[in-house]
Amino acid sequence: MNIELSSGAPSPGASRPPLNAPPGRDPAPRSEVRVAARRSFGETMRADTWWIQPLLVFVGLSTFIVYSTWAAFQGKNYFFGNYISPFYPPELLGDSPHSWFGPKPAWWPAWIIFSPALLILWAPGGFRLTCYYYRGAYYKAFWADPPACTVGEPRKSYWGERSFPLIMQNVHRYFMYLALLFILILAYDVWKALWFIDPATGKNSFGIGVGTIVLAINVYLLSGYTFGCHSLRHLIGGFRDQLAKSPTCYRAYACVTCLNRRHMLWAWMSLFWVGFTDLYVRLCAMGIWHDFRIV
Ligand code: FES
Numbered sequence: 001m002n003i004e005l006s007s008g009a010p011s012p013g014a015s016r017p018p019l020n021a022p023p024g025r026d027p028a029p030r031s032e033v034r035v036a037a038r039r040s041f042g043e044t045m046r047a048d049t050w051w052i053q054p055l056l057v058f059v060g061l062s063t064f065i066v067y068s069t070w071a072a073f074q075g076k077n078y079f080f081g082n083y084i085s086p087f088y089p090p091e092l093l094g095d096s097p098h099s100w101f102g103p104k105p106a107w108w109p110a111w112i113i114f115s116p117a118l119l120i121l122w123a124p125g126g127f128r129l130t131c132y133y134y135r136g137a138y139y140k141a142f143w144a145d146p147p148a149c150t151v152g153e154p155r156k157s158y159w160g161e162r163s164f165p166l167i168m169q170n171v172h173r174y175f176m177y178l179a180l181l182f183i184l185i186l187a188y189d190v191w192k193a194l195w196f197i198d199p200a201t202g203k204n205s206f207g208i209g210v211g212t213i214v215l216a217i218n219v220y221l222l223s224g225y226t227f228g229c230h231s232l233r234h235l236i237g238g239f240r241d242q243l244a245k246s247p248t249c250y251r252a253y254a255c256v257t258c259l260n261r262r263h264m265l266w267a268w269m270s271l272f273w274v275g276f277t278d279l280y281v282r283l284c285a286m287g288i289w290h291d292f293r294i295v
Helices: 052-074 116-120 122-129 132-141 166-192 210-226 230-237 247-260 263-285
Strands: 002-006 032-036 195-197 204-206
Touching: 052 116, 052 132, 052 263, 116 122, 122 166, 132 263, 166 210, 166 230, 210 263, 230 247, 247 263
Parallel strands: none
Antiparallel strands: 002 032, 195 204
């Protein structure tokens, strides 16, 4: 419902000026609330190119979803020596040397597709899906609900996030706990990417390749996104809507707030880079790209 405040000629039900007021003059400026008609889908008075942002969000998210789904179902070419694609860790079961609990079990039903990524991707995927920023972005871009601020939407009812199914978005805080664990796991993978097997001696030696840097930037960007999470800010800031009095807590809160201000930017940069990191490792594993050793 659109509400407009206006002044000027009174509407039929508005109060009239007192009879003893000087002719032609109102004793006081009047205002009234006028309820405008509901806009039809896409209707707006905005003159700017409001549709560009939802369109870019639609294209960006769709591209990432298609690519990441394809990469997750591959189940191969996801590691290259000491590098592993960020779509796969922790590799609980799998054929690579990064696997935690060995190869795919023999009892795995043949009719169920197996890929180590499918065992774990629900956690970072759920974290992104329920992120406060992404919710606002994909409600507009995918559901047109509304397409943009002050642009008419296709639905007449408003459910909000207080009823099923959108109330499920509140699970975000629990995905955030998991996302923090994933940062540790991916940081450990960067550590492993610093150690290369010497083909002559078969021993591990310290080194830095382009892939090491690609993996490290990935953790940096994912950390900037995760540590700027609204839920983390709420969790770390204090208790019962009061800011913590401890200086350490307050500093941590200020730090999360600082990242939170650019949450959208971190969200997009980390999304792009996590996809690129998978692509880098994948193309190296396929022999299309060659990893350059810097140190
Ligand atoms: Fe975006 Fe938590 S609000 S990650």
